[in-house]
Amino acid sequence: MENKVINFFEEITKIPHCSGSEKQLSDYLVVFARERGLSVHQDKSLNVIIKKAGSKGRENETPVILQGHMDMVCIAKKGVDIDFSKDPIPYYIDGDYIKSKGTSLGADNGIAVAMIMAILDGDYSHPPIEALITTDEEVGLLGAANVDGSLFKGKTLINLDSEEEGVFLASCAGGIRNTIKLPIETKDIKKKKAYKVTISGLMGGHSGMEIHKYRASALKLLGRLLSEIASVRIFDVTAGNAANSIADNATVYIATNTFIDEDIEKMQKIFSEEYKVNDPDIKISFEEVPVPDVTWSKITTKKFINALLVLPHGVLSMNTQMEGLVDTSTNLSSAKVVDDHIVITGTHRSIVETKKMALVKRYVAVAELIGAQVATFGGYPGWEYVNESNIRDVFTKVYEKMTGEKAVISAIHAGLECGILKRNIGDIDMISLGPNIYDVHSPKEKLSISSTNRVFELLINVLDNMHSKL
Known part of the structure; x- marks a missing residue:
């Protein structure tokens, strides 16, 4: 059975996209959108916004924003011969995991880009989609800082830059260098x-x-x-x-x-x-x-x-x-x-x-x-916790129905783009989630395939159920 998410992720690993050097991947996403007849906008920071109409019968619903970043932290072990400006990530599959031979993998946050691409490429039930894929997240959220909030109609944002399945983030720290x-x-x-x-x-x-x-x-x-x-x-x-x-x-x-x-x-x-x-x-x-x-x-x-x-x-x-x-x-x-x-x-x-x-x-x-x-x-800026969140309620209910387990609502000490995007776009309802990724920003980084599949299924089910709540 074809696994579109993993296939798209494998394609991403072949395209150089270290922080500060994302043009090839940004251009690839523009071509991806145009080949599918989707509306696409690439800004001066190389952020890419792709819009897709709602599925049949849902064209007039309020759009939802799906968000991730395209850049990765490029790190190699001493002695590993790789030129990140042109060489593909030397990934391999080891059982349930995708790993890399002596370099960081880029699952943070390439897997989010792959999930978004799979939704844009697929035939699922969903409201109108506004996909936002940003640049230079790993070097200070620079791409997100330059996003033009007026380009969005969505009032709900799903950030896919978290790394623990079943844990849904509702707050994060701010940072500075x-x-x-x-x-x-x-x-x-x-x-x-x-x-x-x-x-x-x-x-x-x-x-x-x-x-x-x-x-x-x-x-x-x-x-x-x-x-x-x-x-x-x-x-x-x-x-x-x-x-x-x-x-x-x-x-x-x-x-x-x-x-x-x-x-x-x-x-x-x-x-x-x-x-x-x-x-x-x-x-x-x-x-x-x-x-x-x-x-x-x-x-x-x-x-x-x-x-x-x-x-x-x-x-x-x-x-x-x-x-x-x-x-x-x-x-x-x-x-x-x-x-x-x-x-x-x-x-x-x-x-x-x-x-x-x-x-x-x-x-x-x-x-x-x-x-x-x-x-x-x-x-x-940090992302402050809010007591009431419709999207958090939807994810919690769908997750518990799918798994029989209670969802964990948490905060994270790492920086997410949610705070800065809320500043730019306006008062949007947000949540962050993702599959199990281990040892990010290191040559030991690995991504669970089964977790990726479950999180993608959860995302599809939430998009299907959003109209009943939002």
């Missing part, structure tokens, strides 16, 4: 040894979905490790990946007058003991490299190490009204050399706007202390 840009002062050196030091094996993961699991941050470990090495001078560093991923790797090049074997062994034991449950495969490795003529100065090296030690990372507070929900967190995302500066990036999330902005002030304070520049960007 900071970069600290530290000038690099260099000095001629007379060091005897130089090393490439790598921290690897960390689990990483989504900084909203997995931050409460207290996994290690490669950047925080790096700061602690470097602080143990005597007379160290850095001459290059690359750590972390995407801004919304927990840093799972770090590579630093250092010069010193001493052997570092004992320091590495000491910190390996410490990290292995501290994270033996939450992140058990941490590995520190090193190799000698040629001694450079120039390194960062003692002052620049010290400022960078101190910044890693001082900048916050992880869960800062839990929500007092909903058990198990993170209230406020921050993710020390990445550090890299750009031209003559070290750029450190952090991502902050909170349900409370003032707590989110307090984290921005902490980054500003650290930047001032080390003589660095700081930038704030990518801010987006």
Whole structure:
């Protein structure tokens, strides 16, 4: 039996669509719509809006908005040879799961796009559909921020960017990002040894979905490790990946007058003991490299190490009204050399706007202390819970009728586009759902096929039943 959703998802994996590079997929969606005689609009941000008339007898109902994002976080394991700008995702099927060979899969949120395409391509009972597929969600909800709300008539929005079947989201945190840009002062050196030091094996993961699991941050470990090495001078560093991923790797090049074997062994034991449950495969490795003529100065090296030690990372507070929900967190995302500066990036999330902005002030304070520049960007509002929701009621009733299980209504610490779309479109009723996806934003990401099929069936049944309630 043909599985249109999975087939469309497989097609999506063949088209490059990293955040910031979605044009090929955006154009593909435009062609998809035109080939089916559907109304389509592509805006300057490459967001795509596709409209389909209601099924027979339902043409005059109020439209429903189906929404997901087309971009993905592109991450590959060390040693995996892939060019995300042109190569397909090397997916494979392992039993019930779709996985990728050493890269992130892009089920977040390609599976939403695939579901929407299947509905637009299919013959189902539904009200008029307004499909909104946005860009640059993973780098600050930038596409959603530029959506023209006047193009929509729908008063109900179904977001398909959640990752746990049976859990329906009705609220999410807001977020914002900071970069600290530290000038690099260099000095001629007379060091005897130089090393490439790598921290690897960390689990990483989504900084909203997995931050409460207290996994290690490669950047925080790096700061602690470097602080143990005597007379160290850095001459290059690359750590972390995407801004919304927990840093799972770090590579630093250092010069010193001493052997570092004992320091590495000491910190390996410490990290292995501290994270033996939450992140058990941490590995520190090193190799000698040629001694450079120039390194960062003692002052620049010290400022960078101190910044890693001082900048916050992880869960800062839990929500007092909903058990198990993170209230406020921050993710020390990445550090890299750009031209003559070290750029450190952090991502902050909170349900409370003032707590989110307090984290921005902490980054500003650290930047001032080390003589660095700081930038704030990518801010987006949270999505506040409302007591009454028709679409939530419909999903709850249909889900419980289909499964015999009680639906879970929850909130999420990760950012969703619902808050910013409500600001742009107006007072719309919203819900977020999705199939089981595990370890998103990491090379371990996997998508359950059976869960995808069940969630799609649920979506079809809800669209069929909406007229009786809305």
